[in-house]
Amino acid sequence: MMADNGPDAMFVAGGTDLYPNMKRRQQTPKVVIGLTHVNELRTAKGQPKDGVVLGANVTLSEVTNDPRIRDAYPAVARAAELISTPLLRNMGSIGGNLLLDTRCNYYDQNYEWRKAIHFCMKKDGEICWVAPSSPRCWAVQSSDCAPVMVAIGARVKLVSTSGERMITAAELYNDDGIRHLNKRPDELLTEIHLPPVNGWRATYWKLRRRGSFDFPVLGVAVWLKLSKDGTVEDSKIILGGVGSHPIQAITAERMIAGKKLTEELIRDAAQAAYQPAKPLDNTDFAMTWRKEMARFYVAGTLRELAAQN
């Protein structure tokens, strides 16, 4: 079907992202291909020691409640559990979540509203209202699971009539509010491969206004490999919700490499990690405050992981 209808067609899983967007005429597919009844996409296979494989259509509630995920991948379970409301988690899929459209409160508005500001380049217009002098779109990567998948090094399988390919979660995302996915529209996301659990630890912290409903305006996912004495052997510090893709805080990662996570080092790393966050005035909360919070959240996640023994 996808091959027949080309760019006018879109896949839909739970529809919790796509349908509201269609209602607001942000996304306007002519053909929508439902995936709900594709059973192959609905299962979770494997054991943590070799890595668990999640079908793209496993719901967020199922991810949250799967004992393998809860025990061995608590960061994934936590990210999924923090998404929106129980109702949406029953409908929304993990695949749809990773492919969630980027968000911007100049864009996630209905047609008449967007017409009133004269549309923006993400849909129907030419300019970016958040940064009018900018040639690009700064809509925000807003999936809770995306930064976690990037941090833990998950891989995704993309299938189309021209074959299949495995890429890392990090490779899936692109720093652009419009072309935010390195995935062709005709490619179906079928599986998400969580890495084997072999001594690493990870966590996820989410900032949002309210305890339910709200998209992240900052999400910090941290993955650490510590030696027996607590020295950092490897790490990933990923910031979500503050740019068009999950942002890797490389300077901070380098700073902690080979060292023990003392309080002082945590503070320095957090200071370094918040620099690449680029929040703009297109989500909830004051943008400067959101940037400040990145520092606080990175410190918090590192502290939490350092204390786990």
Add this chain to the structure above:
Amino acid sequence: MAGNNGGKRGLRVVGKPFVKVDAKAKCIGELKYADDLFLPRMLHTKLLRSTVPHARIISIDVSKAKAYPGVHAALTGADLPPITYGALPVSEDEYPLAIGKVRMVGDPVAAIAAVDEDVATEALDLIDVQYEPLPVVTSIQDAYSMPEPRIHEYGELGNIHRRQVYEFGSVEAGFAEADHVREDITFYEGSTHLALEQHASLAQFSHDGKLTLWTSTQDMHYLHRHLAKVLEMPASHIRVIATPNGGGFGGKCDPFNHEIVVCKLAMVTGRPVKICLTREEVFYCHRGRHPVLMSTKTGYKKDGSITAMHHRTILDGGAYGGHGVASTFYTGILQPTTYTLPNYRFEAVRVFTNKAPCGPKRGHGTPQPRWAQEIQMDKIADHLGLDPAEIRKQHAIAPNSITANWIRIGTLSLRQCIDKVVAGSGWKDKFRKLPHGKGIGIACSAYMTGTQTPIYYNKLPHSGVQLKLDRSGGVCVFCGSAEIGQGSDSILAYIVAEVLGIDPFDIRVVTGDTDLTPVDLGSYSSRVTLMTGNAAIEAAERVRHMLREAVSAKLEVPGERLSFADRRVFDSQNPDKGVSFVDAVCLAEEKYGTLGTTGSYKPPAAPGKYKGSTIGPSPAFSCTAAIAEVEVHPETGIVVVPRVWIAHDIGQAINPVLAVGQIEGCVYMGLGEALMEEMTYRGNRNLVHKFPSFLEYKSPTTLEMCDVITYLVEEPDANGPFGAKEVGQGPQLPVPPAIANAIYDAVGVRVDEIPLTPDKVLKAIRAKAKGQEGRYGPSVFPTCPMPPAMVVPTPFQGGDGKALEREPAVSKK
């Protein structure tokens, strides 16, 4: 007091937690809201709304839309008589569909009636409107600096809609007497009602020329008058039915353009026509909380007593008048009703801006000044080293007094309310004693139970109730009040049941229908229980008198010995001797013929006699004390409110469960306004509303809602039915300032601007850490030319309620 047969003893229904009469229908989804109504051949309406904030309309072409298959009619302003309407007679400045110009993004420009909503929506795209943009007035500052272009042709000057200046006593003399004088500039952001039900209306025009409108309105009576005016029809040919409202909070008080438009479309097409607004459109209807900038200068003595207050407010009114002139009064006129205030000067300005119009939202105009005064009281107590609960208690206004601005206060148990929350919260062990980051704060308020004057001048009753009884024993209560979820239908049943000694379940209540029910002014201003209740008591007592006479003759027992209880009428000295209620009704019907009585209510006259003195007075004042506990995260500024203790003097709870529900709802709304709600616009982007959606306009979810510990203080007021006073609005007032005061107790900073978002709290914390003033809030109060004050000597000065004659030279200026 009305309805009270000798105190609280013997009350069987009043004061008991009876189930609401509409509860089950609501729970199982049987209740029909306006959008649930369907009529055969019904058409659906969509409105084309302005996409520009301020512009002249050059042309509108609906020809393509009219020709679109499925479209039955397309209207523009030219298709309606050029007659304006608006909530208040002094500011009738709205057209159902724009004529000549648009004043905000969202102003309706054209309307389509089509076979379904989708077709109507598609047809909207075919309408061509040419606008000539005008400069946009985005804020109070703009309105002050841009007299041209005027948003409206009327108003005081330029884009200043209203100005008013009153001086009661002499603030200068009061300040001279004070030990200290302080001035605080504060801001209270606008917010919207967020009723779950979106506005919906259905109109039908019958072949005999009569019009019926079913609509989600709080104020059916006023709407009825506006329809007659704008549609140029006799009111007697129009029937308005107020469908049950899925929440109102003041958002459904104004007459709305869509209500008039569906009526016109029904007349044009000859078919029933419905509209249900989208959530975004409800944001454009708005009429919510005015953003208000305030300057409050107060003189006080060492003991915390206030010698004078000079209170100035500027309201950002949005694009239309609506109830705004009343809102403007309310940003100051109730200031003297909480603590003793001998000298008071009040200056208020309302400006027009190209935003959704503001109006009445729970507390109508009073949460803002209450916020200003209550956070200032906290600063005064802090400065004097006094306990803020104690100084409030000491200077609380005395019951049965008259304020500086000639408002008569009846019962007012503010001191008892303070005692309740102080004891319940463990205030004495907590205030200034909690660890850093945790805090506790107090605030108080008083609020009116209905206004003394109706919206348009008349001497008629404010509320009417009609009772019909017949040989079945059935009792039917008719009243023009609108059930908006607050329980007004139930109150009628409880009160009539109490007077007649039957069960509320025996009673059928018919409300909100201009053809069937006597006039009630509507569900606003916390008036309904008091006014419909008093009218219901009068009607019920009249019919009880008839039953009593009839039963007395039959049983040969003197009428005054007969009791009405347990569905019987019996000899109180020999309870076995009696008749059933049904038999009593039969006896009365035999004696008097068909049974029916009426009752009506009009508030007592107020002592003030100066121009404007009709706004503020009320038959009875409620009062509230609230203590909030907060947790403030010093590194993020995030504020969490785990608990609020709140005590409210309600006079007499007709139903304590409903009363507590109202109080918890008030705390919820107060919490939302305090912490997150913001009706904000993109000033630099065509002045669009920042986020007209339920997801991005932030209000608390159940997870953010605090625990509420409620105390009902019941001291019956002579003017209330069974002594009852209001509970629907007043309890919201102290919540935001109590939270702000608790933040100061927690981390030692003042945030003088609502909402108390974490970025503001953090800025204040950072400023303090740097040795600067630990405060976030406005510091400039703009001024505009003001007319001379109306000077009114106070009761304490021996005044007579009238204003002093103005010097002719001054008044000519």
